[in-house]
Amino acid sequence: MDSTPAYILIVEDEPKLAALLGDYLKAAGHETAWIANGLDVIPAIRAREPDLVLLDLMLPGRDGLDICRELRSFSELPVIMMTARVEEIDRLLGLELGADDYICKPYSPREVVARCKAVLRRNRRSPPPERHALHIDENSWRATYHGIELDLTPVEFRLLRTLSAAPGRVFSRESLLDGLYDDHRVVTDRTVDSHIKNLRRKLEQIAPEAPLIRSIYGVGYKFELS
Template sequence: MSASGHVLVVDDDPTVAEVVARYLERDGHRVECVADGRQALRRVLDRPPDLVVLDLMLPGMDGLEVCRRLRETSLVPVVMLTALGAETDRLVGLETGADDYVTKPFSPRELALRVRSVLRRARAVPPSAGNAGILRDGDLVVDVAAHEAFRGGVRLTLTAREFDLLAFLLRHPRRAFTRDELLDRVWDWSFGDSSTVTVHVRRLREKIEDDPAAPGRIVTVWGVGYRYEPTGERP
């Protein structure tokens, strides 16, 4: 499956935007650049891209607010550009629905690899999908082939990374995984910030738990990581 596509780059620095566009085009993508958040929101509405590269620091409306507004109407994958060492910015970016982030100053080649990885994950249909493509736990149903999840018959709004994590945990009930194992096995990251996993677990809990503050499905295994605990119910 091709991992190239239409990428919208949102950055008010023309030099950065030009460099990013050049590397992404070399990687086979069609690239469009805009310089502010409001214009980006209009472009996504008018002509939805396959992925958005979004700078955190934008004039008028910053990248976090753009991402929040995107997530109200769209599941388009978002790779956010953040300042070097600004861990809080990275975590807040993931909290608002970004799928990945690259810190500045960044290697354009690394960004191109991250974009390709996020696109591939967003489009992937596992070869085991077929008969094993429906995962169930009580009122929670995950259709792997259709890349959709439902709770109580209501479709859940999940980013590609949230969906991948939920499907993986459902396939391995009652097994504890460290954060590093989840980074590697769910998203194929041989490097990365394990706090990424913490953020996605928190977001998933808000969508599938009766009480996210006292989770019964995705439970914390202290000193290890996380485990999925089936409800034992069936619709």
């Protein structure tokens, strides 16, 4: 039995599959609840926030991506997306909507339990990091790291502000590009890479032993506070 039981919300419109997942999760020591209609998910979470949501992509009433988008507007609770739509994997891998992991159908219930355990352990052992080392003042467009002011360009400031606002979340290059320039000029993915390189260099000049921006091969970047 898992030594860290949790309350897990299963959002799945196939009753047999939901029941099977529930049985395996309960056997691992967790408490579960089941919702079949996408329209009921947000109200249920607001009524009692679970420790983790298993969220199917294709649901009646409202799809999983839309649910995840609204959920991230008010909560950072862990979400594992479940999908049979292979074409959506790139979007899920990019975690543009804030999902913590994804599982492709068909899957083994044991794999789902293992993924839940890993995500729960990661979130419980990594509470929201203290932000005293990095401070961003949006009013004055100034950023300091370990008390030292960073000499950032407007684009570098926007990148750092976006990444640091969601530690651990992976941002695709495309999503980062959307917020780089006020004039919405057309730029390439490599533009992001170049700015990230310069931003890393400035951060590492202050604390070379604690890199903050990590590359996720084939996807994009994420921010990690040490």
